[in-house]
Protein backbone atom coordinates (compact mmCIF):
# COMPACT_ATOMS: atom_id res chain seq x y z
CA UNK A 1 0.00 0.00 0.00
CA UNK A 2 0.92 3.61 -0.50
CA UNK A 3 1.26 5.08 3.03
CA UNK A 4 0.82 8.81 2.95
CA UNK A 5 0.84 9.40 6.71
CA UNK A 6 2.53 7.38 9.44
CA UNK A 7 1.99 8.16 13.09
CA UNK A 8 4.30 6.30 15.44
CA UNK A 9 4.26 6.09 19.23
CA UNK A 10 2.61 9.47 19.52
CA UNK A 11 2.11 10.94 22.98
CA UNK A 12 0.63 14.31 23.84
CA UNK A 13 0.21 15.65 27.36
CA UNK A 14 -0.86 19.04 28.61
CA UNK A 15 0.85 19.22 32.01
CA UNK A 16 -0.56 16.18 33.85
CA UNK A 17 -3.31 15.57 31.33
CA UNK A 18 -2.17 12.69 29.10
CA UNK A 19 -4.46 13.27 26.12
CA UNK A 20 -2.90 10.88 23.59
CA UNK A 21 -1.03 7.74 24.60
CA UNK A 22 1.13 5.68 22.27
CA UNK A 23 -0.98 6.38 19.23
CA UNK A 24 -0.09 4.51 16.04
CA UNK A 25 -1.82 4.89 12.71
CA UNK A 26 -1.00 4.53 9.04
CA UNK A 27 -3.12 6.23 6.43
CA UNK A 28 -2.86 5.29 2.77
CA UNK A 29 -3.49 7.57 -0.15
CA UNK A 30 -7.14 7.65 -1.18
CA UNK A 31 -8.47 6.30 2.11
CA UNK A 32 -11.48 7.57 4.01
CA UNK A 33 -10.92 7.18 7.76
CA UNK A 34 -13.31 7.79 10.63
CA UNK A 35 -12.27 8.53 14.19
CA UNK A 36 -15.08 8.41 16.68
CA UNK A 37 -14.78 10.00 20.06
CA UNK A 38 -16.66 11.85 22.74
CA UNK A 39 -16.13 15.53 23.60
CA UNK A 40 -12.69 16.13 24.99
CA UNK A 41 -11.17 12.79 23.95
CA UNK A 42 -8.42 14.47 21.94
CA UNK A 43 -9.71 14.60 18.33
CA UNK A 44 -8.77 18.26 17.83
CA UNK A 45 -5.46 17.71 19.58
CA UNK A 46 -4.62 14.90 17.15
CA UNK A 47 -5.48 17.07 14.14
CA UNK A 48 -3.45 19.98 15.50
CA UNK A 49 -0.49 17.61 15.82
CA UNK A 50 -0.92 16.31 12.27
CA UNK A 51 -1.10 19.86 10.90
CA UNK A 52 1.93 20.89 13.00
CA UNK A 53 -0.02 23.57 14.90
CA UNK A 54 1.20 21.96 18.13
CA UNK A 55 4.14 19.65 18.84
CA UNK A 56 3.96 16.13 20.25
CA UNK A 57 5.30 15.30 23.69
CA UNK A 58 7.00 12.40 21.94
CA UNK A 59 6.58 10.25 18.87
CA UNK A 60 6.56 10.85 15.15
CA UNK A 61 4.21 12.11 12.49
CA UNK A 62 5.61 11.53 9.03
CA UNK A 63 4.15 12.35 5.63
CA UNK A 64 5.62 10.30 2.81
CA UNK A 65 5.46 13.09 0.29
CA UNK A 66 4.78 16.77 0.06
CA UNK A 67 1.03 16.69 0.64
CA UNK A 68 -1.15 19.77 0.70
CA UNK A 69 -3.37 19.62 3.76
CA UNK A 70 -6.86 21.04 4.09
CA UNK A 71 -8.26 21.19 7.60
CA UNK A 72 -11.35 22.11 9.53
CA UNK A 73 -10.44 22.09 13.21
CA UNK A 74 -12.79 23.37 15.91
CA UNK A 75 -14.33 26.74 15.02
CA UNK A 76 -12.97 27.86 11.69
CA UNK A 77 -10.96 31.06 12.07
CA UNK A 78 -11.98 33.89 9.76
CA UNK A 79 -11.56 37.65 9.56
CA UNK A 80 -14.86 38.48 11.21
CA UNK A 81 -15.30 41.92 9.63
CA UNK A 82 -14.85 40.66 6.09
CA UNK A 83 -17.16 38.86 3.67
CA UNK A 84 -17.03 35.19 2.73
CA UNK A 85 -15.54 36.08 -0.65
CA UNK A 86 -12.77 38.16 0.94
CA UNK A 87 -11.97 35.50 3.52
CA UNK A 88 -11.71 32.62 1.06
CA UNK A 89 -9.51 34.61 -1.33
CA UNK A 90 -7.37 35.83 1.55
CA UNK A 91 -6.79 32.26 2.79
CA UNK A 92 -6.20 30.74 -0.66
CA UNK A 93 -3.76 33.50 -1.61
CA UNK A 94 -1.41 32.34 1.16
CA UNK A 95 -0.74 29.24 -0.91
CA UNK A 96 -1.19 30.99 -4.25
CA UNK A 97 -4.07 28.60 -4.79
CA UNK A 98 -7.06 30.84 -5.39
CA UNK A 99 -9.47 29.09 -7.75
CA UNK A 100 -12.59 31.19 -8.05
CA UNK A 101 -14.57 28.69 -10.13
CA UNK A 102 -13.87 25.89 -7.69
CA UNK A 103 -14.92 28.08 -4.75
CA UNK A 104 -18.13 29.14 -6.46
CA UNK A 105 -18.95 25.48 -7.23
CA UNK A 106 -18.40 24.61 -3.55
CA UNK A 107 -20.55 27.56 -2.42
CA UNK A 108 -23.31 26.44 -4.79
CA UNK A 109 -23.11 22.88 -3.48
CA UNK A 110 -23.69 24.17 0.05
CA UNK A 111 -26.18 26.85 -1.02
CA UNK A 112 -23.95 29.57 0.33
CA UNK A 113 -23.99 32.88 -1.53
CA UNK A 114 -20.42 33.62 -2.65
CA UNK A 115 -21.36 37.30 -3.17
CA UNK A 116 -23.08 37.73 0.19
CA UNK A 117 -22.22 41.25 1.43
CA UNK A 118 -22.76 40.26 5.06
CA UNK A 119 -19.65 40.08 7.23
CA UNK A 120 -18.72 36.53 8.17
CA UNK A 121 -18.89 37.45 11.86
CA UNK A 122 -22.67 37.77 11.40
CA UNK A 123 -23.06 34.30 9.89
CA UNK A 124 -25.15 31.62 11.58
CA UNK A 125 -23.36 28.58 13.06
CA UNK A 126 -24.31 26.45 10.05
CA UNK A 127 -23.25 29.06 7.47
CA UNK A 128 -19.92 29.44 9.19
CA UNK A 129 -19.45 25.69 9.31
CA UNK A 130 -20.10 25.46 5.56
CA UNK A 131 -17.52 28.21 4.99
CA UNK A 132 -15.10 26.16 7.09
CA UNK A 133 -15.72 23.04 5.01
CA UNK A 134 -15.28 25.01 1.80
CA UNK A 135 -11.89 26.38 2.87
CA UNK A 136 -10.71 22.82 3.61
CA UNK A 137 -11.46 21.78 0.01
CA UNK A 138 -11.08 24.95 -2.04
CA UNK A 139 -7.41 24.49 -2.92
CA UNK A 140 -8.02 20.95 -4.13
CA UNK A 141 -5.91 19.75 -1.20
CA UNK A 142 -4.70 16.12 -1.19
CA UNK A 143 -5.14 15.32 2.47
CA UNK A 144 -8.15 16.62 4.37
CA UNK A 145 -8.81 16.59 8.10
CA UNK A 146 -12.34 17.31 9.25
CA UNK A 147 -13.13 17.78 12.92
CA UNK A 148 -16.88 17.56 13.62
CA UNK A 149 -17.65 18.65 10.03
CA UNK A 150 -21.44 18.29 10.22
CA UNK A 151 -21.86 20.27 13.42
CA UNK A 152 -24.77 22.68 12.92
CA UNK A 153 -25.57 21.54 9.38
CA UNK A 154 -29.14 20.96 8.18
CA UNK A 155 -30.18 17.81 6.29
CA UNK A 156 -29.60 19.25 2.81
CA UNK A 157 -26.13 20.42 3.80
CA UNK A 158 -25.27 17.03 5.29
CA UNK A 159 -26.23 15.51 1.95
CA UNK A 160 -24.05 18.04 0.15
CA UNK A 161 -21.23 17.16 2.53
CA UNK A 162 -21.59 13.42 1.85
CA UNK A 163 -21.57 14.12 -1.89
CA UNK A 164 -18.38 16.17 -1.56
CA UNK A 165 -16.66 13.42 0.42
CA UNK A 166 -17.61 10.70 -2.08
CA UNK A 167 -16.44 12.81 -5.02
CA UNK A 168 -13.17 13.67 -3.30
CA UNK A 169 -12.44 10.01 -2.52
CA UNK A 170 -13.14 9.15 -6.16
CA UNK A 171 -10.56 11.79 -7.01
CA UNK A 172 -8.06 9.88 -4.80
CA UNK A 173 -8.00 12.40 -1.95
CA UNK A 174 -7.24 11.15 1.54
CA UNK A 175 -9.72 12.17 4.22
CA UNK A 176 -9.94 11.73 7.98
CA UNK A 177 -13.21 12.62 9.69
CA UNK A 178 -13.24 12.88 13.48
CA UNK A 179 -16.62 13.25 15.12
CA UNK A 180 -19.12 11.99 17.61
CA UNK A 181 -21.74 12.10 14.85
CA UNK A 182 -22.13 8.97 12.73
CA UNK A 183 -21.98 9.02 8.93
CA UNK A 184 -24.13 6.13 7.78
CA UNK A 185 -24.04 7.19 4.14
CA UNK A 186 -20.27 7.07 3.90
CA UNK A 187 -18.19 3.97 3.39
CA UNK A 188 -15.07 4.21 5.51
CA UNK A 189 -11.93 2.19 4.82
CA UNK A 190 -11.22 2.08 8.53
CA UNK A 191 -12.90 3.21 11.71
CA UNK A 192 -11.27 4.02 15.01
CA UNK A 193 -12.39 4.90 18.49
CA UNK A 194 -10.36 7.44 20.44
CA UNK A 195 -10.94 6.74 24.10
CA UNK A 196 -8.99 7.43 27.30
CA UNK A 197 -6.04 8.52 25.18
CA UNK A 198 -5.88 5.30 23.16
CA UNK A 199 -6.85 4.75 19.55
CA UNK A 200 -8.62 1.44 18.92
CA UNK A 201 -9.34 0.16 15.44
CA UNK A 202 -12.85 -1.18 14.84
CA UNK A 203 -13.54 -4.27 12.78
Ligand SMILES: Nc1ncnc2c1ncn2[C@@H]1O[C@H](COP(=O)(O)OP(=O)(O)OP(=O)(O)O)[C@@H](O)[C@H]1O
Nearest residue numbers: 014017019037038039040041042043044045046148
Ligand atom coordinates in the same frame (compact mmCIF):
# COMPACT_ATOMS: atom_id res chain seq x y z
N1 LIG B 1 -3.84 24.03 24.60
C1 LIG B 1 -4.27 23.20 25.57
N2 LIG B 1 -3.84 23.35 26.83
C2 LIG B 1 -4.24 22.51 27.81
N3 LIG B 1 -5.10 21.50 27.63
C3 LIG B 1 -5.58 21.31 26.41
C4 LIG B 1 -5.20 22.15 25.29
N4 LIG B 1 -5.84 21.70 24.18
C5 LIG B 1 -6.57 20.65 24.56
N5 LIG B 1 -6.43 20.41 25.88
C6 LIG B 1 -7.07 19.32 26.64
O1 LIG B 1 -6.94 18.13 25.90
C7 LIG B 1 -8.12 17.34 26.00
C8 LIG B 1 -8.63 17.03 24.59
O2 LIG B 1 -9.11 18.21 23.98
P1 LIG B 1 -9.56 18.24 22.45
O3 LIG B 1 -9.95 19.63 22.14
O4 LIG B 1 -8.50 17.62 21.64
O5 LIG B 1 -10.83 17.29 22.47
P2 LIG B 1 -11.89 16.94 21.32
O6 LIG B 1 -11.98 15.46 21.25
O7 LIG B 1 -11.54 17.65 20.08
O8 LIG B 1 -13.24 17.52 21.94
P3 LIG B 1 -14.56 18.12 21.26
O9 LIG B 1 -15.28 16.98 20.64
O10 LIG B 1 -15.28 18.69 22.44
O11 LIG B 1 -14.11 19.16 20.28
C9 LIG B 1 -9.09 18.11 26.87
O12 LIG B 1 -8.97 17.60 28.18
C10 LIG B 1 -8.54 19.53 26.82
O13 LIG B 1 -8.83 20.22 28.01
